[in-house]
Amino acid sequence: MSVKLIISGFGGQGVLLLGDIIAYSALKEGKNVTWVPSYGPESRGGTCNCQVICSEKSIGSPVVDEPDILIAFNLPSVDKFMKTVKKGGIMLYDSSLVKEKPKRDDIKIYGIPATEISDVANMVMLGAYIELTKNIKLETVVNLALPEKLKGGKEKFIPKNIKAIKKGIEYVLKNFNF
Amino acid sequence: MKKNLENKIEKILIKGNDAVVEAALRSGLNGFFGYPITPASEIIEGFAKAYYEDLERKKKGLKPKYPEFQVFLQMESEIASINAALGGAATGKRVLTASSSPGISLKQEGISYIAGCELPVAIIDVMRGGPGLGNIAPEQGDYFQTVKGGGHGDYRLITLAPNSVQELAEFTCEIFELADKYRNPAVLLYDGYLGQMKEGVIFPKVKAKNYDRSSWAADGNKKGREKHIITSIYIAPEDMEKHKLRLKRKYDLIEEKEVRFENYKSDDADIVIVAYGIVSRIAKDVVEKARKEGIKVGLLRPITLWPFPKKEISQIADNAKAILTVELNMLGQMNEDVLISANGKCPVEFYGRCGGVIPKEKEILEKILEINRKVK
Amino acid sequence: MKKKNLEYILKSPKVEAFQNKTHYCPGCGHGILHKLLGDAMDELGIKDITIFIDSVGCSVFAYNYFDCDHIQVPHGRAPAVATAVKRLRPDKIVITYQGDGDLAAIGTAEIIHAANRGENITIIFVNNAIYGMTGGQLAPTTLIKQKSTTTPRGRFATEFGYPLKICEMLNTLKAPAYLERVALYDPLHIKKAKEAVKKALRMQIKGKGFSLVEVLSHCPTNWKMTPEESMKFVKEKMEKYYPLKIFRDREFKK
Structure with a gap:
């Protein structure tokens, strides 16, 4: 199975780190992964994004034209990428920043008020992602990814990040029925 | 496991x-x-x-x-x-x-x-x-x-x-x-x-x-x-x-x-894509997609650009109906070597995107379909 | 004193570091400078551990004359090459031998940055106010009114600016350890030049840092003069614009 993601937002919202953590966790769970930061024409227009593929099989093209999952942190990202999401795919967006609910009938759309829930909005989104997709495990993120990505003086932020991830999970459990 | x-x-x-x-x-x-x-x-x-x-x-x-x-x-x-x-x-x-x-x-x-x-x-x-x-x-x-x-x-x-x-x-x-x-x-x-x-x-x-x-x-x-x-x-x-x-x-x-290359399903292919670097990975996915549509497509990826896999491309030109070179430039820089190696034995087409635009699988597939119509 | 200087020129022992007869034109300053550089290398006993950087210009064939290892490098780049050589082989002696076209025109960036980093290397900079090897064109060091094949009516500041003073320029930098300008127009000055070259090498041996000796040299062929006239030209014209002196000396400074 292969999952293709686009994660997009403003620079500074932790978009690249979120993609990196997802890719790293999937790698540690035995998957093949690619992570590509916005680079080339995509990097213009105030959005920052990354493309992630996690796959059981070896990955051919690392380019994500049609994502299975889109995580959008702002309106420009919704405008730009929602239309590219594969039919039957998923979109998570930060509903504290995107006020009007985006509409597309052939994909599942989840609004998460990540910025209101915590100032580490990307971690809230990570929690929601884990709970909604089950593509990576919470333990992998907590035990392996966070200690690896938050090193060199940033260790003190780990508890705060874990808290935010858990809030993301809780929000999904409370607000969405499966 | x-x-x-x-x-x-x-x-x-x-x-x-x-x-x-x-x-x-x-x-x-x-x-x-x-x-x-x-x-x-x-x-x-x-x-x-x-x-x-x-x-x-x-x-x-x-x-x-x-x-x-x-x-x-x-x-x-x-x-x-x-x-x-x-x-x-x-x-x-x-x-x-x-x-x-x-x-x-x-x-x-x-x-x-x-x-x-x-x-x-x-x-x-x-x-x-x-x-x-x-x-x-x-x-x-x-x-x-x-x-x-x-x-x-x-x-x-x-x-x-x-x-x-x-x-x-x-x-x-x-x-x-x-x-x-x-x-x-x-x-x-x-x-x-x-x-x-x-x-x-x-x-x-x-x-x-x-x-x-x-x-x-x-x-x-x-x-x-x-x-x-x-x-x-x-x-x-x-x-x-x-x-x-x-x-x-x-x-x-x-x-x-020292010639090195990767041959991916090009032995029985009618159309062979020649591509290197990031493009070769997109091309590999195209090979799979084209084969699902019933077109025998293969990939020859030069790993050493010099020395160039001349012999291998010459052999492909003997057997395939057409070659498609895909590159991230407009001139078809490597394509010149592909042309020399194919030496007129089969048609060689070029598809390039440039300026930082990465070709989509779809585009390359369309090009393959177009070539397929021509050489059939 | 004068006799002693002459004796050095005429009767000095065979120089081991210096081999063969040179290809230089009769009356050229390179031959004298080669001899005294070889002499200094011998006296310091460094020829077997010296890596000599030969730059583009008349002296490109220096590898034929000095009995040590050589690297012949692109035009102007000797200080960049020498930087890497010295840092990767810190126990060796690294000498670059560069002309004014090489060092003061096409290689200006390299010399300034190597000097500014205080690389522990020795630069022998031959200033003869002309491009020798290519046949007498304007150099950055060509004097005002001096003729060259590309300034047939003489150099005018309005067109080509003023002659570049390398020692003075490098003397504005903090890092260099030793900067001196010498000349080769009479036995006394040849002797002084020898001392300067030897001192520059000694600075490197002691690990003092960047040393450069600018040698005012004569080029009778391209100046279209006799050797005597050319030496007189250095003494009367060049020295006036390029004063002979020690600009920087940190040999005994910690």
Whole structure:
């Protein structure tokens, strides 16, 4: 199975780190992964994004034209990428920043008020992602990814990040029925 | 299951440019000389980090992580960097310089001297958009300046083109070995996309062959021997010709021994895509998609751009109905070599995107369908 | 004193570091400078550990004359090459021998940055106010009104600016350890030049840092003069614009 993601937002919202953590966790769970930061024409227009593929099989093209999952942190990202999401795919967006609910009938759309829930909005989104997709495990993120990505003086932020991830999970459990 | 376990234990998630740094350090690099340029700057920064961390270790009385890594220096220019590399290699040390397209243009004079002096210098070119300042997006516009020799005089550069971060690590080790084996500059050529991308990597266990450079290097160990002269000047035409014919014999040997390529389902294919670097990975997915639609498509990926897999492409031209070259440039730079290799035996088409636009699978597939209609 | 100087010129012992007869034109300053550089290398006993950087210009064939290892490098780039050589082989002696076209025109960036980093190398800079090897074109050091094949009516500041004073320029930098300008127009000055060259090498041996000796030399062929006239030209014209002196000396400074 292969999952293709686009994660997009403003620079500074932790978009690249979120993609990196997802890719790293999937790698540690035995998957093949690619992570590509916005680079080339995509990097213009105030959005920052990354493309992630996690796959059981070896990955051919690392380019994500049609994502299975889109995580959008702002309106420009919704405008730009929602239309590219594969039919039957998923979109998570930060509903504290995107006020009007985006509409597309052939994909599942989840609004998460990540910025209101915590100032580490990307971690809230990570929690929601884990709970909604089950593509990576919470333990992998907590035990392996966070200690690896938050090193060199940033260790003190780990508890705060874990808290935010858990809030993301809780929000999904409370607000969405499966 | 076993494979999964390996992933868990060994694979490191690392950016292409960072993998190059780590692999070079593991290959026993002695000196790095460079100048910052996007999208290759992670390389010079990576070496700086490794160098100063080791200095701190030494200060604390700890063992350095890379004891062979003696010198890191950010030079005043690309020109100074390539010449510093020339100097380091001339004294018998393992050296590297790295840049991106416009920087490589500046280095060409030095590269020509290095080829003429027959020095084992490893060079990294992370390609971006050109001509001119162009942009920092990925392109494959440096095929000409690398494979055809961008500097003056006729000479060859061994050129390896990886298509994954794993290969970036492996081929970095390889270019050092090839440079030493043939006393020739060797280039690792890849686009900015690969440089910026992260993938899981298992670093090769490098056992650098112990090349004895003491028989030719200007290392200042003259006691008891004749002086060693590293030079590219041969004033008498007869001497110059002799020198060049010797170089030609070396180049012939490399062409005979070092051609590398990946053949993916091209043996029974009607249409064969020729592509290298990041494009070859997109092309591989296209092969699968086309086959699902009932068109027999294959991929021939040159891994060494020089020496170019001429023979293999010639054979493909014998059997296939058409060849499609896909590149990240507008001129079809590699396509010229594909055309020469196919030698008119089958139609050769070209599809290029440039300026940093990466071709979509769909576009290439459409091109395949179009060719399929023509050759049916 | 004068006799002693002459004796040095005429009767000095065979120089081991210096080999063969040179290809230089009769009356050229390179031959004298080669001899005294070889002499200094012998006296310091460094020829077997010296890596000599041969730059583009008349002196490109210096590898034929000095009995040590050589690297012949692109035009102007000797200081960049020398930087890497010295840093990777810190126990060796690294000498670059560069002309004014090489060092002061096409290689200006390299010399300034090597000096500014205080590389522990020795630069022998030959200033003869002309491009020798290519046949007498304007050099950055060509004097005002001096003729060259590309300034057939003489150099005018309005077109080509003023002659570049390398020692004075480098003397504005903090790092260099030793900067001196010498000349070769009479036995006394040849003797002084020898001392300067030897001192520059000694500075490197002691690890003092960047040393450069600018040698005002004569080029009778391209100046279209007799050797005597050319030496007189250095004494009367060049020295006036390029004063002979020690600009920087940190031999005994810690």
